[in-house]
Amino acid sequence: MSSTVAGHFHDHRQQSRANTLGLWIFLATEVLFFGALFAAYLIYRVLYPQAFETAARETEIAIGTLNTALLLTSSASVAMAVKTARLGQRRATMVLLGVTLALGLGFLAAKGFEYHSDLTKHLWPGSADFPLDPPQTRIFWALYWIMTGIHAVHVTAGLGLWAVILTMIARRSFPLESSDKVEIAGLYWHLVDLVWIFLWPILYLVGRS
Amino acid sequence: MSARPHKAASAAEPREKTLRAWLREFRAELIVWLALMLLAAATFVLAYLPLGPFHPLTSMGIAVAKALVVALFFMHLKRESATIRLAAAAGLVFLGVLFTLTLADYLSRPPGVELDAVRATRAQTPQQP
Numbered sequence: 001m002s003s004t005v006a007g008h009f010h011d012h013r014q015q016s017r018a019n020t021l022g023l024w025i026f027l028a029t030e031v032l033f034f035g036a037l038f039a040a041y042l043i044y045r046v047l048y049p050q051a052f053e054t055a056a057r058e059t060e061i062a063i064g065t066l067n068t069a070l071l072l073t074s075s076a077s078v079a080m081a082v083k084t085a086r087l088g089q090r091r092a093t094m095v096l097l098g099v100t101l102a103l104g105l106g107f108l109a110a111k112g113f114e115y116h117s118d119l120t121k122h123l124w125p126g127s128a129d130f131p132l133d134p135p136q137t138r139i140f141w142a143l144y145w146i147m148t149g150i151h152a153v154h155v156t157a158g159l160g161l162w163a164v165i166l167t168m169i170a171r172r173s174f175p176l177e178s179s180d181k182v183e184i185a186g187l188y189w190h191l192v193d194l195v196w197i198f199l200w201p202i203l204y205l206v207g208r209s
Numbered sequence: 210m211s212a213r214p215h216k217a218a219s220a221a222e223p224r225e226k227t228l229r230a231w232l233r234e235f236r237a238e239l240i241v242w243l244a245l246m247l248l249a250a251a252t253f254v255l256a257y258l259p260l261g262p263f264h265p266l267t268s269m270g271i272a273v274a275k276a277l278v279v280a281l282f283f284m285h286l287k288r289e290s291a292t293i294r295l296a297a298a299a300g301l302v303f304l305g306v307l308f309t310l311t312l313a314d315y316l317s318r319p320p321g322v323e324l325d326a327v328r329a330t331r332a333q334t335p336q337q338p
Contacts, residue, residue: 028300035304043315076242079283080235190284197275201268205256
């Protein structure tokens with residue numbers, strides 16, 4: 001067990017705390033990264049409330065809602081995997097991470113269909129055939145592409161992490177119960193879920209009543 | 210995770226666990242998941258009801274509630290040490306600064322200034338498609 005503790009740490013507990021603290025500091029920078037986009041959204045929504053309602057009505061609400069359910073469920077499967085990993089239950093952890101990967105890939109696939117549908121309807125701000133009026137609806141759609149696009153990049157990065165960790169567990173590359181790999185990657189995954197929790201209502205649920 | 214030492218590999222993983230045993234093991238996670246799905250369903254329904262100006266309030270209120278549930282239970286902030294809670298709070302504090310100072314500018318501009326400026330530029334430049 002001591003082999004998994006790096007030389008500059010006293011013991012396992014100290015290393016684990018340092019890992020968790022480091023990741024939380026990274027998550028704080030992620031909050032600010034997405035926060036700037038949310039601030040931009042808020043300003044334009046305050047300036048052009050009618051245009052934003054008109055524009056948001058055109059997003060694919062069925063796909064957006066399905067993706068909310070997929071991501072919330074994947075957060076639950078990750079939380080379960082963190083628990084089983086800590087208990088050293090290798091098979092259960094692999095199954096749960098497999099479920100997480102499947103849910104994440106489902107999210108990206110649905111997003112792909114959604115983007116295709118948006119493009120077919122010329123719903124990108126530079127389109128000559130952009131179907132909506134007033135012109136400020138284009139601001140909403142610019143924010144839609146940037147925010148969901150960057151979020152999808154985060155989902156992809158998270159899936160890459162899970163794929164690597166799943167392979168390592170399958171190869172028994174590290175002692176499961178004394179490692180916090182699953183927990184650390186889990187924190188990142190939950191943050192990606194958190195961002196979507198706020199994206200869904202502001203991009204999909206506006207102007208529906 | 211502060212006071213809990215890492216347990217060495219507990220007894221060999223039982224080959225087959227009953228569904229009941231799994232449900233008992235993941236009781237906490239399943240309750241949190243159910244709460245999140247119910248909150249999501251509530252936001253969805255509320256979005257279609259004629260609430261007028263209260264829409265942003267209800268949808269953001271529920272989003273904050275969901276975020277808290279994820280952070281406290283799935284991300285274990287509820288039982289983390291003060292240092293880690295501080296790191297998590299730091300992001301929110303600076304987010305608060307970002308929103309407050311930005312909005313202090315935009316919300317204090319006299320109404321109409323923005324649109325007038327847009328119209329003025331429009332009048333000078335040739336019509337855009």
